[in-house]
Amino acid sequence: MEEGALSCLLRSRTMLEQDIKASYLMDHMISDGVLTGDEEEMISKQPTRRDQAVALLELLLRKDNRAYISFYNALVRESYGDLANLLHNNLPLISPEAHKSFSDGGTPYVQTVLSQGGVPQRPVVFVSRPKLVNQVREKLYRLQKEPGWVTVFGMAGSGKSVLAAEAVRDHALIEECFPGGVHWLSIGQLDKPDLLVKIQSLCFRLEQSQDPQSVHRPPSSLDEAKERMRFLMLRRYPRCLLILDDIWDNTVLKTFDIQCRILVTTRDRSLTDSVSGAKYEVAVESGLDEDKALEILALYVNSKPQKLPDDARSIVRECKGSPLVVSLIGALLREFPSRWSYYLRQLQQKQFKRIRKSSSYDYDALDQAMAASIQVLAENHRELYKDLTVLEKDVKVPAKVLSVLWDLEPEEVEDILQEFVNKSLLFRDCHHRPYLYYLHDLQLDFLAECTFYLIHKVCQF
Numbered sequence: 001m002e003e004g005a006l007s008c009l010l011r012s013r014t015m016l017e018q019d020i021k022a023s024y025l026m027d028h029m030i031s032d033g034v035l036t037g038d039e040e041e042m043i044s045k046q047p048t049r050r051d052q053a054v055a056l057l058e059l060l061l062r063k064d065n066r067a068y069i070s071f072y073n074a075l076v077r078e079s080y081g082d083l084a085n086l087l088h089n090n091l092p093l094i095s096p097e098a099h100k101s102f103s104d105g106g107t108p109y110v111q112t113v114l115s116q117g118g119v120p121q122r123p124v125v126f127v128s129r130p131k132l133v134n135q136v137r138e139k140l141y142r143l144q145k146e147p148g149w150v151t152v153f154g155m156a157g158s159g160k161s162v163l164a165a166e167a168v169r170d171h172a173l174i175e176e177c178f179p180g181g182v183h184w185l186s187i188g189q190l191d192k193p194d195l196l197v198k199i200q201s202l203c204f205r206l207e208q209s210q211d212p213q214s215v216h217r218p219p220s221s222l223d224e225a226k227e228r229m230r231f232l233m234l235r236r237y238p239r240c241l242l243i244l245d246d247i248w249d250n251t252v253l254k255t256f257d258i259q260c261r262i263l264v265t266t267r268d269r270s271l272t273d274s275v276s277g278a279k280y281e282v283a284v285e286s287g288l289d290e291d292k293a294l295e296i297l298a299l300y301v302n303s304k305p306q307k308l309p310d311d312a313r314s315i316v317r318e319c320k321g322s323p324l325v326v327s328l329i330g331a332l333l334r335e336f337p338s339r340w341s342y343y344l345r346q347l348q349q350k351q352f353k354r355i356r357k358s359s360s361y362d363y364d365a366l367d368q369a370m371a372a373s374i375q376v377l378a379e380n381h382r383e384l385y386k387d388l389t390v391l392e393k394d395v396k397v398p399a400k401v402l403s404v405l406w407d408l409e410p411e412e413v414e415d416i417l418q419e420f421v422n423k424s425l426l427f428r429d430c431h432h433r434p435y436l437y438y439l440h441d442l443q444l445d446f447l448a449e450c451t452f453y454l455i456h457k458v459c460q461f
Contacts, residue, residue, distance in 0.1 A: 001061075001063060001064055001065055001067070001068055001092075002065055002068075002090075002092045004090045004092075005065065005068045005087075005090045005091070005092050006061065007090070008086070008087055008089070008090035009057070009060065009061055009068070009087070010061070011086075012083070012086040012087065013057055015083065015086065016053065016057055016083060016086075017050060017053045017054050017057055018050070018053075019080065019083060020053050020056075020075070020080060020083065021049055021052075021053070021078075022043055022044075022049070022052040022053050022055070022056040023044065023052065024074075024078045025056070025071065025074040025075065025078060026040045026043065026044075026056065026074075028070065028073065028074035028077055028078075029067070029070045029071060029074055031120050031121070032066070032070040032073070032115070032120065032121045033066075033121035033122070033124070034063060034064075034066050034067040034070045034071075034121075035059075035067075035070075039059060042055065043055045043056050043059070065092035066111065066115060068087070068090075068091070068092060069091060069092065069112070069115040069116060070115060071087075072084055072087045072088070072091060072116075073115065073116070073118045073205075075087070076118075076201050076204055076205050076208075077118065077201055079197060079200070079201065081204050081218070084204070084208065085208065088208045091116065092112065107171045109171060109174075109175075110169060110170070110171050110174060113174055113181055113182060114165075114168065114169065114182055116181065116205075117181050117182045117183040117184055117205075118183060118184045118185075118205070119165055119168060119169075119182055119184045119243065120161070120165050120184065121165075122162075122165070122166070122169075123162060123327075125296055125299045125300055125327065125330060126162070126299075127288075127292050127295045127296055127299070128166075129159070129163065129166075129288075129292070132163055132282065132284060133163060133166050133167050135282045136150065136152060136163060136164065136167035136263075136282050137167050137170060137173055139280040139281070139282060140167060140168070140173060140177060140241070140263065141173070141176075141177060142278070142280055143177060143241070143261040143278075144176060144177040146278060147259045147260050147261050147262075147277055147278070148261065148262075148277045148278030148279060148280065149262050149263075149264060149272045149275065149277055149278070149279045149280070150262070150263045150264070150280045150281070150282070151263075151264045151265075151266060151269065151271070151272050151279065151280070151281040151282070152164055152263065152264065152265045152266075152281075152282050152284060153265070153266050153267065153268065153269045153281065153282075153283060153284065153424060154267070154283060154284030154285060154424055155267060155285075155373070155424040155425070155440060155443070156267060156324065156372065156373050156424070157322050157323060157324020157325065158284045158285075158287070158322070158323060158324075158424075159284065159323040159324075160246075160265040160266075160284050161245050161246065161265055162323075163265075163284060164243055164245065164263055164265050165184075165243075167263075168182050168241065168243070168263075177239070177241070177261075178239060178240055178241040178261065179239055180237035180238060180239040180240030181237060181240045181241075182240065182241045182243065183202060183205065183206075183240060183241070183242050183243065184243045184245060185198050185202060185242070185243070185244055185245065186245045186246060187244050187245060187246055187247050187248075187252060188246045188248070189248050189249070189372075189376075190252060192222060195222065195252060195255065196219070196221070196222055196225055199219070199222070199225040199226070199228075199229055199255070200218045200219060200225060202229060202242075203216075203218070203219065203225065203228050203229055203232060204216075204218070206229075206232040206233070206236065206237060207232065222255060225255075226255055226258065229256075229258060230258040230259075230260075233258060233260045234258065234259065234260065238260075239261070240260070240261070241261050241262070241263060242256065242260060242261065242262045242263070243262070243263045243264075243265075244256060244262060244263070244264045244265070245265050246265055246266070247264050247265070247266045247268075247271055248266070248267070248268065248376060249271075250271050250273075250274040250275075253271050253272065253274060253275055254274055254275060256275075257275040257276060257277075259276075259277060267373055267423055267424040267425075268422055268423045268424070269281065269283075269421070269422045269423075269424070270419075270422035285427070287319075287320060287321015287322055287323070288321045288322075288323055288326060289321070290313065290316050290317075291305070293316040293319060293321065293326045294308060294312060294313070294316055296323075296326050296327065296330055297312055297315070297316070297326065297329070297330050297333065299330070300327075300330030300331060300333055300334045301330070301333050301334055301337055302334075309340050311340040311341055311344045312340065314344050315329060315340065315343060315344050315347060318344065318347035318348060319347065320440065320441045320442050322442055325347075325442065329343050329347075373423060373424070373425055374386075374425065376423070377419075377423070377425075381416060381419065381420075384406055384416060385420060385425060385447075386447060386450065387405060387406065388402075388426075388439060388444075388447060389444070389447040389448055389450075390405065391438070391439055391444060393441055393444060394438075395438065396429055396432075396436035396437060396438040397436060397437055397438070398434045398435070398436055398437070399413045399414050399417055399434060399435070399437070400434070402417065402437070417437055421437075425443065426438070426439060426443075427439070427440065
């Protein structure tokens with residue numbers, strides 16, 4: 001760690017130990033890859049909040065510049081603004097001329113910019129998807145001369161967030177298009193108070209970068225926060241990129257409709273219809289190919305793809321290319337390396353509720369991720385979606401078939417199907433007229449499991 005940063009931590013140590021709650025900060029630091037699970041466990045075993053804070057600071061003092069920046073960002077995200085202010089003047093800075101690449105494809109300049117903006121580090125287990133990454137970068141280059149929106153959309157667990165973070169891990173892109181920085185906000189399904197806290201943290205980060213000595217009262221309402229954010233991003237940082245990860249609601253998105261440069265990850269393709277400006281999109285429809293999926297499993301079990309057991313290929317085929325499912329299975333196999341046949345049977349029997357494990361995704365199991373997507377539908381549309389259980393695998397049907405199933409007018413059916421497609425709950429083959437619709441195998445398997453569970457529950461009464 002740089003001498004200035006180290007001295008600042010030592011000066012501020014007493015105040016930090018008095019006020020911080022280490023458990024709030026460690027999640028962010030683990031996500032950034034600067035803290036390990038074993039280190040978190042060691043700190044959590046300390047008997048009191050203060051003892052945990054002391055242990056975290058002691059550990060931090062032995063780490064590098066990235067850890068200092070991650071700790072600072074964690075303070076900002078958890079609304080410890082006064083404490084973050086103590087550290088801001090000594091944030092390690094690396095000049096843009098330092099072009100030596102790190103193993104993750106970035107340079108020291110890129111690492112600093114992305115860390116200061118709260119962009120997540122690469123997952124511990126990572127494989128590249130160069131075709132999709134280049135598609136996102138190509139769209140981002142279109143924001144070089146004018147503000148606008150790039151939407152990365154796809155079904156649950158398709159790897160949208162990792163893809164977005166990887167796309168901005170590029171020196172030339174940042175230097176040419178976003179010299180004002182890259183700022184990441186994880187949104188999810190927020191209510192208004194939580195959204196206000198997110199924007200307050202963003203405004204604090206931007207204000208501290210511009211003038212560390214100034215102290216601004218946090219905006220007290222969403223309208224005030226939007227105006228503060230508009231001023232900062234248009235006047236102070238006119239060429240920065242804001243990444244909104246996991247957007248669900250267009251009313252939330254409208255809060256950020258301030259004529260700046262924004263990348264959005266979402267399951268709902270239609271969200272940006274409600275905002276103004278140039279719009280570009282990248283569909284994350286295709287899953288991992290077999291070789292990429294095997295590479296992920298091999299990394300989890302510390303092996304080589306060609307040395308994996310025969311069940312590995314069968315597991316990959318049952319995962320249907322989903323990065324989420326492959327990662328869940330890989331994380332389980334890392335702890336239980338002899339259970340290849342067991343997890344293959346669980347996949348074949350569609351026992352998704354039994355396949356759960358903490359991973360780099362927001363969901364611990366496939367059924368959670370699928371259910372969350374369906375839950376945002378209107379109640380009557382949820383019931384219609386569940387009726388799609390009758391579809392056969394690898395069979396595409398026109399809207400007329402579903403019009404008969406649902407006893408609705410064809411035009412009304414087309415509108416409902418469009419909503420399902422927009423929310424990445426259904427796929428449409430546009431190469432035929434009339435359009436043909438179909439489910440991803442995992443979506444169909446999930447609906448079948450839900451139906452079986454309901455039948456089983458009814459039979460018990």
